Amino acid sequence: MTQIILNASNRLRRSPTFERVRAAGAKAYSVYNKTLIGQWFGTMEEDYAHLKSAVQVWDVGGERVVEVAGPDAQRLIQMTTPRDLSVLTDDQCAYIPMVDPQGGMLNDPVLTRLADDRYWLALADSDMLLYLKGLAAGLKLDTRVFEPDVWILAVQGPSADELIAKVFGEAATRTRFFRYTMVELGGKWMVLARSGWSVQGGFELYVDGSDHAGPIWDRLMEAGRGLDVRAGCPNLIERIEGGLLSYGNDMSVEHTPFEAGLGRSCTIDRDTGCLGHAALVAAREPQRQIRPVEIAGAKVPVVAALWPLTAPDGQPAGTVSSAAWSPEQQTNVAIAMVGRAYWTPGTELAVQAPDGERPVLVKDRFWGRKSA
Amino acid sequence: MTQIILNASNRLRRSPTFERVRAAGAKAYSVYNKTLIGQWFGTMEEDYAHLKSAVQVWDVGGERVVEVAGPDAQRLIQMTTPRDLSVLTDDQCAYIPMVDPQGGMLNDPVLTRLADDRYWLALADSDMLLYLKGLAAGLKLDTRVFEPDVWILAVQGPSADELIAKVFGEAATRTRFFRYTMVELGGKWMVLARSGWSVQGGFELYVDGSDHAGPIWDRLMEAGRGLDVRAGCPNLIERIEGGLLSYGNDMSVEHTPFEAGLGRSCTIDRDTGCLGHAALVAAREPQRQIRPVEIAGAKVPVVAALWPLTAPDGQPAGTVSSAAWSPEQQTNVAIAMVGRAYWTPGTELAVQAPDGERPVLVKDRFWGRKSA
Incomplete structure (x- = not known):
């Protein structure tokens, strides 16, 4: 497979730390919510080993933030998600599948409740800004839906707590999982959430005002020198091992949250709105x-396109959507959408990969956090 | 500026003729509506000269098609555009600015009226599928809004009529500007519209069913051999000369259609809905x-990001959003958003380009079709 050269344009946005990502040696990029995001810095395997042993700072500006504010804000968001938002506490973040009226998935962002009339969505790769604007316009809701000048930096890896303590003080590390606290740096207050797109532990910083992103990146890099901090990015191997789904890769509007295995995030015993x-x-x-x-x-x-799965009798059994060689598992770990008749752990299938057919084994669980 | 390598993934879609585009020698790609699109085949200047002298076949699969069908289809689309749709004839295509309730531009697609209850939108780079779905859900409209398996191939250049005549017969070339006709190839009927993102003249074929796109591409290439047909793509130089705007580059939700110079497509003397x-x-x-x-x-x-314009007294005068060297004009042609105080033709400004300040002259018109 030859390399694909991306042509620059104003239409493909650059985060406020794009030049730092480039200077740190990003080797490839993707386009995520029309924003360039670095994809790796060493080889994917080197990045993976480092992520599992040290700490990385990620420019995840592609997780564009949409703000929903106003008296009808919670009602509007609730219309798009089966997760019950009425039970959220004031310092809570929540992973919410978002769906259309047919139950098809539209996105799976992290929702941050800033106030009962003000929310941020950190989006996966689909423009929920437009869906929410359309819905609010149709219902003439009293909300403002817009993209604020907020950019996310993630701090991920086993030394993440130590790095956050150095920069923001010990108290910041007492933030619980999927909760947030307000932290200050150089007079600028920010949301710091214990969340992120790895299972190594860590935080996401919502930098409010693009001018602040560069100095904060620099401060994290400086403070982390003794911790072997490096620029990083979501790692394909690690996120497959951890069972973290990628909207547009692993599921789409063709799938319900139940098909995506997100039933635990759905309240269906009562109508939440x-x-x-x-x-x-x-x-x-x-x-x-x-x-x-x-x-x-x-x-x-x-x-680069779904790979078909087949049963021993040749029947279609599903599709593989993400796959990578795991140095720790010494096999290829993968995410697949599998038919009910074939999803029992231990079932043997075959996949038509671009380089030929290969045996496939259905597992009972994702590989998780285990480090060599 | 170093090259940006794009990392492949299932999330970045490939049109059904992607491999043919690659085999034809595409040198760079962009991502448009989450779809990879070839950006040039020779140098940009070579592609430009060829486009103005012969005929090209373009895979513009990135112009994703959204279908709006059902009794409320026209009403739904009309809610998003100031262009009066009630006057469209049955074989008409229409360039329609689409706006939110605040008048901010959301997209500027070509609308094709297939029937009074069935429309296609060939989108610029923003996901109007989601806005339309949201609006329809909010209002509980009787519509279906979805992405059909339809992919656009454009045939552009001065020999476009000759090529279309060879493949679809002379009658097809009697299609008027922004009208369409139905044409058949290998038993497959398709919409053929006289439209396209160049001012050299030509057509857009709406290939209904991705399996058909490859054979149709091959047929066009074969039939066009004597016409020096080549694979091509929208050309930055030519589209700036022609005054064709690029949503996300030249205008966004921050701009009204009037600011984008699209007042002629807006009906405001009466409320169309x-x-x-x-x-x-x-x-x-x-x-x-x-x-x-x-x-x-x-x-x-x-x-790669807007360039600021300044007046002689140092006041901000606007921004340049697209620019390219024109071999014919022997100068850099550009599109800018210019403040009222500075937009009179002949006004001299300065632009802060990444390689330094340069003099700028406001013109009275785009450069258009002129060929050397």
Whole structure:
């Protein structure tokens, strides 16, 4: 597979720390919510080993932030998600599947409750700004839906707490999982949440005002020198091992949250106000679902389009959406959408990869945090 | 500026003719509506000269098609555009600015009226599928809004009519500007519209069913051999000369259609049902507007972020959003958003380009079709 050269344009946005990411040696980029994001700095395997042993600072500016504010803010967001928002506390972040009235997934952002009439969504790769604006316009809701000048920097890895303590003080590290606290640096207050797109532990900083992002990046890098801090980015191997889904890769509007294995984030025993409620009640016993699978053989190529899975009798059994060679597991770890008849752990299937057919084994769980 | 390597993933879609584009020698790509699109095949200047002298086939699969169908289809689309849709004839395509209730631009697609209850939108780079779905959900409209398996191939250049005649017969070339006809190839019927993102003349084929796109591409290439047909793509130089705007580059939700110079596509003397009607009536005398400008000096670098314009007294005068060296004009042609005080043709300004300040001249018109 030859390299793809990306043509620069104003249409493809650059985060306020883009030049620092480039200077840190980003080797490839992707486009996420129309924003360039660095994809790795060493090899993917080197980045992976470092992420699991030290601490990294990630420019995840592609997780664009949408603010929903006003008296109807919670009602508007609740219309798009089966997760019950009425139970959120004031310092809470929540991973919320968002769905259309047919129950099809539109996004799976982290929601931060800044006040009962003010929320931030840190988006996966689809423009929920437009869906929310459309819905609010149709219902003439009393809300403002817009993209504030807020950019997320993630601090991820086993030494994340230590780095955060050095920069923001010990108290900041007492923030619980998917809760946030306000921290200050150079007179600038920010949301610091214990969250992030790895299972190594860590934080996400919501930098409010692009002028502040560079100095904060520099401060984290400086303070982390003794911790072997490096620029990093979400790591394909690590996120597959951890079972973290990628919207647009692993699921789309064609799938319900139940098919995506996100049933635990859905309240369906009562109607919370989600427009997809009835559809989700009807869809709660899915006929296909996300499963961890192992793909035999040497390191797999990149999944640039879904790979078909087949049963021994040749019947279609699903598709593989993400796959990577795991140096720790010494096999290819993968995420697949598997038909009900085939999803029992231990089931043997085959996948049509671009370089030929390979044996596949359905696993009972994702590989998680384990480090060599 | 170093090259940016794009990392492949399933999330970044490939059109059904992606491999043909690659085989034809695409040198760089962009991501447009989450779809990879080839950006040039020779140098940008070579592609430009060829486009103005022969005929090219473009994979513009990034112009994703959204279908709006059902009894409320026209009403739904009309809510998003100030262009009066009630006057469209049955075989008509229409360039429609789409706006939010505040009059901010959301997209500027070409609308094709397939029937009074069935429309296609060929989108610029923003996900109007989500806005339309949100609006329809809020109002409980009787519509279906979805992305059909339709992919656009454009045939552009002075020999476009000749090529279309060879493949689809002489009658097809009698299609008028922004009208369409149905054509057939290998038993497959398609919409053929006289439209496209160049001012060299040509057509857009809406290939309904991705399996058909490859064979149709091959047929066009084969039939066009004597016409020096080549794979091509929208050309930055040619589209600036022609005054064709690029959503996300030249205008965004921050701009009204009047600021974008699209007042001729807005009906504001009566309320057509556009939710932005009142806002647009109030905004019809803009304080800034798109203007063609010339930038002095040698070939400019790529505009990867807006370049500030200043007046002789140092006051901000606007921004340059697109610029390229024109071999025919022997100067840098550019598109700028210019403040009212400075937009009179002949006004001299300065632009802060990444390689230094350069003199700028406001022009009275875009450069258009002229060929050397």
